[in-house]
Amino acid sequence: MSLTAQVDGQVREAFRQSVMKRRNEKGALILLLQEAQERFGFIPVEIISDISSETGISEAEIYGVVTFYSQFRMTPLGKYVVRICEGTACHVNGAKKVLQTLKTELGIDVNETSPDGLFSLQSVACLGCCSLAPVIMIDGETHGSLTPDKTKKVIDGYRKRG
Numbered sequence: 001m002s003l004t005a006q007v008d009g010q011v012r013e014a015f016r017q018s019v020m021k022r023r024n025e026k027g028a029l030i031l032l033l034q035e036a037q038e039r040f041g042f043i044p045v046e047i048i049s050d051i052s053s054e055t056g057i058s059e060a061e062i063y064g065v066v067t068f069y070s071q072f073r074m075t076p077l078g079k080y081v082v083r084i085c086e087g088t089a090c091h092v093n094g095a096k097k098v099l100q101t102l103k104t105e106l107g108i109d110v111n112e113t114s115p116d117g118l119f120s121l122q123s124v125a126c127l128g129c130c131s132l133a134p135v136i137m138i139d140g141e142t143h144g145s146l147t148p149d150k151t152k153k154v155i156d157g158y159r160k161r162g
Contacts, residue, residue, distance in 0.1 A: 007044045015039055015047065019054045029057060029065060033072055042076045078113045078120035080158050082106070082138050087126035089133040094147070098134045099123070101148040105155045118159070 018035060022028040029051070036047045043066055052059045066072045084090075084099050103109055106119045113120045129135045132144025136154070143154045 007040060007046060011039055012047070012050070016050055016054065019051055023055045029055070029062065030069075033062075033066060037072060042073045045074070073111075075113050076117070079118050080138050081120045081122060082136055082155075083122045083124050083127065084136045085125075085127040085129065085134065086123050087130070087133075089130035090127075090135060093133040095134040097148050098136065098146045098151050101151045102136070102155070105152055118162075119155075 015036060019032055022032060025031075032051055032055075033043060036043050036051070040047065048059055048062045048066070051057065051062055066074060082102060084095060084102060086095050086099070090098075099110075102121055106114050106121055108114050108119070108121055110121050110123045127135055127137050127142070129137075129142055129144055132142065134146050135142060135144040136146065136151070137143070138154070138158060143150075146154070
């Protein structure tokens, strides 16, 4: 999946206008990055370049901020965001096996998106579903009492949805 394919020219121009309005504001970088992510769904490389050229902040410094804060991502999220709970209840009930199954089935690691753009995998500290441990949540839908086999079936169901 190309990182540049998702950057619409009109949206990019509207964002540039926003950058120009804020370019002299002290501490505006975080706000600009949040706005970029909201507009594009992630922070494209060319947007970092736009912010740098308009604000005078080096691209290296912007990359440093983007990679430091976990709220920012430089790749688009998949159609389905899979969140695995790694809280205590899930951990003691087999979350590691479920996570390994997800990694194998999706062909990605935590905080990555599958090459087909269908799935993104995230790890969270707790989903608040301890009685269903181990549990994953996919776009707000909870799947609990998972085993590796049940996990494969859940993922296959989402693949069939497309």
